[in-house]
Amino acid sequence: MxxxxxxxxxxxxxxxxxxxxxxxxxxxxxxxxxxxxxxxxxxxxxxxxxxxxxxxxxxxxxxxxxxxxxxxxxxxxxxxxxxxxxxxxxxxxxxxxxxxxxxxxxxxxxxxxxxxxxxxxxxxxxxxxxxxxxxxxxxxxxxxxxxxxxxxxxxxxxxxxxxxxxxxxxxxxxxxxxxxxxxxxxxxxxxxxxxxxxxGGPPPVLVKPPQGAIVAPGLLASHYAPRKSLHWIPENQPWPAGAQWGVLAFGSDAPPLYPQVGGVGAVENLSPESDLVAAASRLFAAMRRLDAGPAQQLIARPLPAHGLGVAINDRLRRAAGLG
CATH class of the missing domain: 3.90.870.10 (DHBP synthase)
Structure with a gap:
């Protein structure tokens, strides 16, 4: 390089x-x-x-x-x-x-x-x-x-x-x-x-792009994706347990590491302090570390849907192919 x-x-x-x-x-x-x-x-x-x-x-x-x-x-x-x-x-x-x-x-x-x-x-x-x-x-x-x-x-x-x-x-x-x-x-x-x-007020986020040609980058359903599968689960669903899982966590919502009870193979906490600005700045680097690590599959849940949390959730959904 x-x-x-x-x-x-x-x-x-x-x-x-x-x-x-x-x-x-x-x-x-x-x-x-x-x-x-x-x-x-x-x-x-x-x-x-x-x-x-x-x-x-x-x-x-x-x-x-x-x-x-x-x-x-x-x-x-x-x-x-x-x-x-x-x-x-x-x-x-x-x-x-x-x-x-x-x-x-x-x-x-x-x-x-x-x-x-x-x-x-x-x-x-x-x-x-x-x-x-x-x-x-x-x-x-x-x-x-x-x-x-x-x-x-x-x-x-x-x-x-x-x-x-x-x-x-x-x-x-x-x-x-x-x-x-x-x-x-x-x-x-x-x-x-x-x-x-x-x-004159907050502009809406267009959930479905306009019909026809793509007018801006980042609108495809699958984007920002790791090489390993990333699963997107509801915020009230418990984290799965097992060494095969790599978790993208936020705040206090982080599982223990395997072999503890309910543990997973790897955890990247985007912000233990629940700071959405910090979480955004760490998102892609954390995804890369999990993708390069021993976990076989990655998993994430929604972050709070305000401020930069909206953008982080957008990236995670698209990384899971659910954009």
Whole structure:
């Protein structure tokens, strides 16, 4: 991995030459390419094994850069002023001729956001490019929240790596659109409660995506999945016992370890203090540890369904194939 580590200056040049860069954000690590270069964007889809009907988020340095890619409405402008840089993605009408059609799967909308990470912002400013950047993992698998999670996955595609440390938020951005009223397509790092003052109330989370083309990432029923099976059980159902189980727990709701009575093979407690912000930041790393450990099957129950708990539950349901 070390030979692919880079600097923002070298990474910016690499992007202008049609290359790929793994960049840190506050949510997860992204696999970035020049959004205006169709060949570079095609490399992103190929490297991830991502279907071309699943659009990418375009990362930009600030709101002014976003409005060169997308056409805002007054609510979008207010949200950008309040939450950018930050984990909020807005799906808006696209401006023609700025980004490659492959970025947004040929749709007339585009997803844009400004990331809240100093290395990502430096790369965006140095390159002066809009960057298409899905999570830097193989399609459908657990998202990476450290550079070690990415390792050499994209070495054969010549991707340079920027190490920005562990991702602070740890789950992907909230995706919001207007159809015609504001709705959350994907819960994420900004809660519906936080958005409410700018939208006349909390926007609903769209349980079932609109008919037709997928308009934003993270909407497939199976996503964020470990290699082992993950089971999603009701919150009032007891944990199963046995060494074969790896449990994702929260708060005081954690079973003992095997061979104690009622014990399981492994436990990852997302937050013993019942802190949803901490749980979100630890989610994907905890899933990876259980996936690499001795437990044969993974199991999780719903977290409190408010704040970031809504986004965590969304990721766990999709990891279990129940999105």
């Amino acid at each position: 070390q030979q692919f580590m880079s600097t923002p200056q070298a990474a910016a040049r690499h992007l202008h030459q049609g290359g790929l860069v793994v960049m840190p954000t506050e949510t997860v690590y992204g696999l970035a390419a020049n959004a205006g270069d169709a060949a570079a964007v095609a490399q992103v889809f190929a490297a991830k094994g991502r279907p071309v009907f699943d659009p990418l988020i375009v990362h930009i340095a600030d709101a002014a850069a976003a409005w060169r890619v997308a056409v805002p409405n007054p609510q979008a402008e207010a949200l950008a002023a309040a939450f950018w840089p930050g984990p909020l993605t807005l799906v808006l009408p696209r401006r023609p001729g700025v980004i490659a059609d492959l970025v947004n799967s040929g749709l007339d909308t585009v997803a844009v956001r400004c990331p809240q990470h100093p290395l990502a912002l430096e790369l965006l400013r140095l390159s002066d490019l809009p960057l298409a950047a899905p999570s830097a993992n193989l399609f459908g698998r657990i998202s990476p929240t450290t550079i070690e999670h990415v390792a050499d996955q994209f070495a054969e595609h010549g991707a340079l790596l920027l190490d920005g440390g562990p991702c602070r938020v740890g789950i992907e951005s909230t995706v919001l659109t207007w159809i015609p009223h504001p709705v959350i397509l994907r819960p994420g790092g900004i809660s519906a409660e936080a958005l409410a003052p700018y939208l």
